[in-house]
Amino acid sequence: MRVLFHSWFCPFSRKIRIMLAEKGLECELRVEKTWERRTEFLMMNPAGTVPLLLEEDGTIVADSYAIAEYLEEVYPEVPLMGPTPVNRAEVRRLLTWFDVKFNREVTQHLVSEKVMKRFLGMGQPDSSAIRAAAHNIRAHLDYIGYLADRREWLAGKNFSVADIAAAAHLSVADYLGGVPWEVNDTAKTWYMRVKSRPSMRPVLKDFVAGLRPPKHYAQLDF
Amino acid sequence: MRVLFHSWFCPFSRKIRIMLAEKGLECELRVEKTWERRTEFLMMNPAGTVPLLLEEDGTIVADSYAIAEYLEEVYPEVPLMGPTPVNRAEVRRLLTWFDVKFNREVTQHLVSEKVMKRFLGMGQPDSSAIRAAAHNIRAHLDYIGYLADRREWLAGKNFSVADIAAAAHLSVADYLGGVPWEVNDTAKTWYMRVKSRPSMRPVLKDFVAGLRPPKHYAQLDF
CATH class of the missing domain: 3.40.30.10 (Glutaredoxin)
Incomplete structure (x- = not known):
């Protein structure tokens, strides 16, 4: 397999x-x-x-x-990159947005401070890095809200890897208690729609011993 | 235009x-x-x-x-990503290698310390960052040599964006005096082949006032 x-x-x-x-x-x-x-x-x-x-x-x-x-x-049967070159360019721009920018400004801070340091015994989390993530994620939630307000999905009419990448980063940040969902309702509604997809279920069932996610983490309606 | x-x-x-x-x-x-x-x-x-x-x-x-x-x-007439999905996957793996790993370990240090600080008046270059770049680039030159020794071009039989990305990073590092070419002859020979392509000429002609590249920078045989 x-x-x-x-x-x-x-x-x-x-x-x-x-x-x-x-x-x-x-x-x-x-x-x-x-x-x-x-x-x-x-x-x-x-x-x-x-x-x-x-x-x-x-x-x-x-x-x-x-x-x-x-x-x-x-495996093009279920397309996830968009139907035209211009639409795919938009999907890819957003992939970089989440995989580079969101990752550098939010996910990496949370994972290295709250997970890696703990499991590798590298000392206390750096609270300034966690505060930076908490600050930075607000603009990202607003940007997701801005896109979701104007389009069916983040990159356009079709559900795409852009939505998947955004949800992947948010799910990691959310597990670590790092997403202030109250900042943007449209972003929250978009995430609820992604969460309800069967493809998200196994990811949301991940549970790492010794590190408990917040109660709303795997709930579809939160 | x-x-x-x-x-x-x-x-x-x-x-x-x-x-x-x-x-x-x-x-x-x-x-x-x-x-x-x-x-x-x-x-x-x-x-x-x-x-x-x-x-x-x-x-x-x-x-x-x-x-x-x-x-x-x-514009697929001159293909630069490789002929098959597996070959394209190799081109893309190397794109990440150079655009993420090489960039983080070498290019970014050199550009932020030697260029940005100077032109934006942000103080003296941090010599430890420059030393880190000088150390890290050696393994990268050896990896380029390793690939060039086994393949026609870095990602396989065809000249590709992998070669272009590698040359783009190396040309920036080279302008800033950061490439110890003596480390790996095969890497150097590969770079000479890329340098001799007409597409590289305009890039190698870039000249930024107040920041002089080393003599060998634009020479095809160096």
Whole structure:
């Protein structure tokens, strides 16, 4: 069977898991502790990052950008990148928005301070980084609200990887108690719509021992 | 005419400039000082980043990942992403390698310390960041050498955006005196081959007043 090497609080892994589910592609999940820099894993991906997709025929696809484009090319039956080049450009612009900008300004702060430091025993969380994330996410929620107010889905008429990437980052931040949903109702309503998709269910069921998400985390109506 | 908003030491802008030239697509260059956060520019790209492509029909494509994929889809005559999905996945893995990893470990340090601080009057360069870049680039040169030793071009048989992205980052680092070419002969020979392509010439002719590149910078045989 197809295998996806992933990590629990990695928004890029979540993005690919949701994408695989949307496309109806089964896959076995294997947790990769990337910080251990396992030789066998580095041989498959010298960058040492998850997600990494291993197809049944042995094809290895590393890096979430490469995997997303690969899945769209090889399994186009359920399209998730948009119907035209211009629409796909908008999907990809938003992918960078969430995977680079949101990640740098929000997700990375929360994950490194609240998860990595704790599990790797790297000392107390840096409260200034957590405060920066809390500040930055407000503008992002407003931007999501702005887009969702004007379009059916974030990148246009169709549900796309842009919605998936945004939901992946938000689900990680939300697990860690970092999303002030009251900031923007339209953003919250959009997220409720994404949450209610069957592809989101397995992701929202992830539960890491010793780290409890807030009560509303997996609730569709919150 | 098509317009590309760019910035002189931005490797992502250079990547798109080289790609446009390889595809034989003319374009007018406009320098955008992204740190000024010009309202008209932010209306085209709320992320405020270059490169940004403005097509003659008014189509706006923001973000270098979106632009590269858009150019490949709309102007496929000179293909630069590889012939098969698996080959394209390799090109894209390497794009992330250079645009994320190399950028974070090398280019960003050099540009922020040697260029931005100077031109924006932000004080003395941080020598520890410059030393980190000098250390990190050695492993990257060896990886480029490793790939170039086993393949015609970095991602396989065909010259691709992977070569272009690598050359874009290296050309920025080289301008700033940050590439110890003696580390790896195969990497150096590969770069000489890229440098000799007509698409690289305009990029290598860029000259920023007050910041002189090393003598070998624009020389094809160095």
